[in-house]
Amino acid sequence: MSLGRGDPVGSAAELGFDGLPPNAAPVPAPSWRPWLRDRIALAALVLALVVLPLAPVSPYWVTLGSYVGLYALVALGLVLITGVAGLTSFGQAAFVGIGAYTTAYLSTVHGVDPWFGLLAGVALTGASALLIGAITLRMSGHYLPLATIAWAMAIYYLFGTLPWLGRHDGLQGIPPLRLAGVPIVGDAMFWLIWAVVLAAVAALSNLLDSRSGRAIRALKGRAAMAEAMGIDTTAHKTAAFLTAAVLAAVAGWLYAHLQRTVNPGSFSLNVGIEFLIMAVVGGVGHLWGAVLGAVLLTLLKDQLQVLLPKLLGTQGNFEIVVFGALLVLLLQFARGGLWSFVAARVPQRPRAPLPATADALPPRRATQPPAGDPLLEVSAVRKEFGGLVAVKDVSFRVRAGEIVALIGPNGAGKSTCFNLITGVLPATSGQVLHHGRRIERLDARRIAALGLARTFQHVQLVPTMSALDNVALGAHLRARTGVLAAMLRLDRRAEARLLAEAMRQLARVGLASQARQEAGSLPLGQQRIVEIARGLAADPELLLLDEPAAGLRLREKQALAGLLRTLRSEGTAILLVEHDMEFVMGLADHVVVMEHGEKIAEGTPAQVQRDPAVIQAYLGSVE
Numbered sequence: 001m002s003l004g005r006g007d008p009v010g011s012a013a014e015l016g017f018d019g020l021p022p023n024a025a026p027v028p029a030p031s032w033r034p035w036l037r038d039r040i041a042l043a044a045l046v047l048a049l050v051v052l053p054l055a056p057v058s059p060y061w062v063t064l065g066s067y068v069g070l071y072a073l074v075a076l077g078l079v080l081i082t083g084v085a086g087l088t089s090f091g092q093a094a095f096v097g098i099g100a101y102t103t104a105y106l107s108t109v110h111g112v113d114p115w116f117g118l119l120a121g122v123a124l125t126g127a128s129a130l131l132i133g134a135i136t137l138r139m140s141g142h143y144l145p146l147a148t149i150a151w152a153m154a155i156y157y158l159f160g161t162l163p164w165l166g167r168h169d170g171l172q173g174i175p176p177l178r179l180a181g182v183p184i185v186g187d188a189m190f191w192l193i194w195a196v197v198l199a200a201v202a203a204l205s206n207l208l209d210s211r212s213g214r215a216i217r218a219l220k221g222r223a224a225m226a227e228a229m230g231i232d233t234t235a236h237k238t239a240a241f242l243t244a245a246v247l248a249a250v251a252g253w254l255y256a257h258l259q260r261t262v263n264p265g266s267f268s269l270n271v272g273i274e275f276l277i278m279a280v281v282g283g284v285g286h287l288w289g290a291v292l293g294a295v296l297l298t299l300l301k302d303q304l305q306v307l308l309p310k311l312l313g314t315q316g317n318f319e320i321v322v323f324g325a326l327l328v329l330l331l332q333f334a335r336g337g338l339w340s341f342v343a344a345r346v347p348q349r350p351r352a353p354l355p356a357t358a359d360a361l362p363p364r365r366a367t368q369p370p371a372g373d374p375l376l377e378v379s380a381v382r383k384e385f386g387g388l389v390a391v392k393d394v395s396f397r398v399r400a401g402e403i404v405a406l407i408g409p410n411g412a413g414k415s416t417c418f419n420l421i422t423g424v425l426p427a428t429s430g431q432v433l434h435h436g437r438r439i440e441r442l443d444a445r446r447i448a449a450l451g452l453a454r455t456f457q458h459v460q461l462v463p464t465m466s467a468l469d470n471v472a473l474g475a476h477l478r479a480r481t482g483v484l485a486a487m488l489r490l491d492r493r494a495e496a497r498l499l500a501e502a503m504r505q506l507a508r509v510g511l512a513s514q515a516r517q518e519a520g521s522l523p524l525g526q527q528r529i530v531e532i533a534r535g536l537a538a539d540p541e542l543l544l545l546d547e548p549a550a551g552l553r554l555r556e557k558q559a560l561a562g563l564l565r566t567l568r569s570e571g572t573a574i575l576l577v578e579h580d581m582e583f584v585m586g587l588a589d590h591v592v593v594m595e596h597g598e599k600i601a602e603g604t605p606a607q608v609q610r611d612p613a614v615i616q617a618y619l620g621s622v623e
Helices: 035-054 059-084 092-109 114-136 143-161 187-208 211-217 223-228 233-259 269-282 287-312 319-333 339-344 414-421 444-449 467-474 483-487 492-508 524-537 554-569 581-585 605-610 612-619
Strands: 031-033 177-179 182-184 349-351 374-385 388-399 403-407 429-434 452-454 542-546 573-577 590-595 598-603
Touching (some): 059 092, 059 187, 059 211, 059 233, 059 287, 092 143, 092 233, 092 269, 114 143, 114 177, 114 233, 143 269, 187 287, 187 483, 211 483, 223 444, 269 319, 287 339, 374 414, 388 403, 388 414, 388 429, 388 573, 388 598, 403 414, 414 542, 452 524, 467 524, 492 524, 524 542, 524 554, 554 573, 581 605, 598 605, 598 612
Parallel strands (some): 403 590, 452 542, 542 573
Antiparallel strands (some): 177 182, 374 429, 590 598
């Protein structure tokens, strides 16, 4: 590997990066969204909802349509927690049961108005979800699904054991809902249920297209990245879990006053599994997939319960076998569910550009540290993994307005040192000081809040989100809107400012034209640039880049170097880990060299290139 200084590089603007000044407001390019598809689905559904009760059909089909709506409401919650947040739950039927039993008990035993029963059911379900979530949501892997099975069974047996809930006979004689003294039954109940379903689709759609929604979407397989962006992953897991539980409770309340009776069998683990199958078959990553799955499986179950016993000559729940086979086939050949086939065949229309006049986000820092001031000090930091010493008493400094490169052969401990600084790993000993304050024991989220932003050695983007939304994750801490405001679209001004900032940073790194593309469809080099734009959206005082030039072509590297110089001139400090020596030596102000977890040299690029220990480490001999 050559240690020579690379060729001079041009400016970012000359080489493809726009190099816009910090206050520029670029106009986002038009892009595509599933606008027409969603509206076709909505129009078709509304038409069916209006026509079905008015058509000359048996009341049985209207009642069945009501049950479809209830199941769709629960499946929508599963799309949020399982398809979007990546938290597999088999226990949603238990939350349906809490909502149903609360209103049933209050209305039959105490004569409480059913509308108050809704409030009580939602409150009790929410409290239960918060308690259960506090215990289970910190679990990962297969432990979380097992935990949901455990509490679903516990709640089911609780319903069947308590005498004041009627044990296994349940509660009967539940009064119908009334509005202005008029009972809501039959067609009116059908329309009420589906009005709630449509409202839930709209609310969840608003949520997913928001600051909180992006944070929830980042939970699925990207929790470490989300924490590094300052996202409270535990809080957002809890918010998603609570939202899904509330939707299930509302479904339970509607079910109790539709059915007029409740018993534990309606909320068993088997029913919870059926809800999950509905979401997966329809498309667990799509809101409309939940509705499609509920429609198809409810109708299929209804017909199979009649057909299969006739064919087999015996009674039994044979439809479950068919559901299982269908699920296996879908997981094998269409993991996106049936809605993915619909989505692929419906045309889309361009999404309107974001307003160029959107107010800029305020800077995170009131003042910029003067160039040369100590910003970060790593003092005798050590990291041990059992008997392996990955980082051995390493020390160096980063000053404001300075580019420091951390280099060394593979396995030298560079990325481990990086992770110690950013809170991904706790240090075994030593100190990491930020403006003189110790931060080595802080977690990644708190370190991000101090103004340290980072990229990753292995690209950490949410592949199904657009490049624009991925970059907006970096600005998460620069806004304060929450889940409820997003659902009610009360966050639109703040959202426009966030996206305008994300667009400005994408334009700054030359990827404005790719803003609406899914991040997973971009080449690796562009994905790394998107990560840098995401870090810039945080408005950091220290930007930590882990192998930013990996996968870039020569001119892209030159453009990146120009951008980093611009950032340095603006006062942003940069600490980078890199293998490309020409890139480093032509860019860095200060270089720290590591080998086998130890610092073996430190100084200017020229000093490091002449150091015998560095030459030995890279070339294996000293000339």
